[in-house]
Amino acid sequence: xxxxxxxxxxxxxAFEGLLVTDGERAATMDAAARAAGVSKGGLLYHFASKDALxxxxxxxxxxxxxxxxxxxxxxxxxxxxxxxxxxxxxxxxLDRAIISVSRLAxxxxxxxxxxxxxxxxxxxxVLRPHVRDDAALDLVMLVSDGLYFNNALxxxxxxxxxxxxxxxxxxxxxVVDAVAP
Amino acid sequence: xxxxxxxxxxxxxAFEGLLVTDGERAATMDAAARAAGVSKGGLLYHFASKDALxxxxxxxxxxxxxxxxxxxxxxxxxxxxxxxxxxxxxxxxLDRAIISVSRLAxxxxxxxxxxxxxxxxxxxxVLRPHVRDDAALDLVMLVSDGLYFNNALxxxxxxxxxxxxxxxxxxxxxVVDAVAP
DNA sequence: GTCTATAAAAAGATAGAC
DNA sequence: GTCTATCTTTTTATAGAC
Numbered sequence: 447x448x449x450x451x452x453x454x455x456x457x458x459x460a461f462e463g464l465l466v467t468d469g470e471r472a473a474t475m476d477a478a479a480r481a482a483g484v485s486k487g488g489l490l491y492h493f494a495s496k497d498a499l500x501x502x503x504x505x506x507x508x509x510x511x512x513x514x515x516x517x518x519x520x521x522x523x524x525x526x527x528x529x530x531x532x533x534x535x536x537x538x539x540l541d542r543a544i545i546s547v548s549r550l551a552x553x554x555x556x557x558x559x560x561x562x563x564x565x566x567x568x569x570x571x572v573l574r575p576h577v578r579d580d581a582a583l584d585l586v587m588l589v590s591d592g593l594y595f596n597n598a599l600x601x602x603x604x605x606x607x608x609x610x611x612x613x614x615x616x617x618x619x620x621v622v623d624a625v626a627p
Numbered sequence: 628x629x630x631x632x633x634x635x636x637x638x639x640x641a642f643e644g645l646l647v648t649d650g651e652r653a654a655t656m657d658a659a660a661r662a663a664g665v666s667k668g669g670l671l672y673h674f675a676s677k678d679a680l681x682x683x684x685x686x687x688x689x690x691x692x693x694x695x696x697x698x699x700x701x702x703x704x705x706x707x708x709x710x711x712x713x714x715x716x717x718x719x720x721l722d723r724a725i726i727s728v729s730r731l732a733x734x735x736x737x738x739x740x741x742x743x744x745x746x747x748x749x750x751x752x753v754l755r756p757h758v759r760d761d762a763a764l765d766l767v768m769l770v771s772d773g774l775y776f777n778n779a780l781x782x783x784x785x786x787x788x789x790x791x792x793x794x795x796x797x798x799x800x801x802v803v804d805a806v807a808p
Numbered sequence: 809g810t811c812t813a814t815a816a817a818a819a820g821a822t823a824g825a826c
Numbered sequence: 827g828t829c830t831a832t833c834t835t836t837t838t839a840t841a842g843a844c
Contacts, residue, residue, distance in 0.1 A: 469735035581797035592769030595776035616762035
């Protein structure tokens with residue numbers, strides 16, 4: 447935790463970047479090594495297999511979700527409003543981790559799917575006390591999923607124009623009003 | 628339109644099935660040929676390349692969206708309620724086409740991303756007259772995206788328990804009430 | 809229209825030098 | 827810790843027989 451090996455993190459960053467910007471197909475060990483500026487052998491010293499590389503990304507996601515759950519709980523503007531606003535992709539470390547692990551999940555990685563499921567469960571647990579009932583919780587979670595979905599799909603352009611600015615304000619207000627206890 | 632070549636459709640069905648159930652990685656030309664009961668050479672007669680095979684699936688999606696938009700417009704229970712309920716994956720031809728083309732989009736196919744974007748635009752156009760304002764339209768579209776997202780991810784189990792039965796009824800009622808003009 | 813055989817490239821992984 | 831070289835398997839695609 448105090449002294450993370452630099453090359454290891456570089457490889458992980460490069461692999462994540464390839465998944466986010468170029469899609470699953472482009473995220474090969476070869477490409478990750480090249481993007482990180484190491485050789486394939488160098489990469490394989492840190493991550494002995496493709497599975498190990500993917501596990502590294504999944505671990506990173508789990509750690510980022512820990513901080514996110516804490517931030518949701520502490521948000522002054524309310525947990526629901528904060529959660530929805532943070533569901534709009536902003537290219538921060540958590541967003542990149544979610545997108546890249548989503549790509550792994552679609553490649554068929556069971557560990558990636560499990561991590562995403564777990565993330566979603568933890569979000570639901572922290573939001574539950576802040577909404578009216580189960581239908582309200584479903585609504586909040588699904589809007590959040592939808593916001594991520596539009597960024598996780600279609601590598602180049604987002605699937606749609608995700609609401610931002612005043613449109614996002616109006617959406618958040620509408621949802622907060624509909625789910626308030 | 629009247630006499631679709633049988634082998635061609637079989638190959639397309641097999642390719643779609645592989646994408647839906649086994650994920651992108653498993654949907655190779657070899658596997659599609661085997662699943663369709665033809666040889667690789669036989670497949671390549673109908674689809675000269677992987678791109679052509681993917682284009683075949685995208686065309687199928689476009690045709691199914693045509694019918695779906697008509698069904699939304701004609702729904703007796705209201706466009707929004709019908710649209711949301713039909714966003715829950717039911718393994719019908721349209722759902723399978725959406726999931727499989729989503730997988731192609733994540734593989735990096737620009738044509739697949741464009742078809743999904745177009746589908747979403749057409750849905751928005753047909754729903755717009757049935758909702759209060761732009762924020763309400765965003766809400767409906769995002770909940771629908773969320774419902775699909777949870778099926779498009781994680782090949783084996785859906786990412787979460789998608790609401791069904793009374794939970795779905797309550798969710799639809801909540802949304803319909805929040806967006807009614 | 810459908811087949812077999814095979815080429816050509818890319819991917820994951822191993823061995824061992826430095 | 828990092829490198830080069832090499833092996834194996836998989837995937838796309840071509841050639842040409844039937």
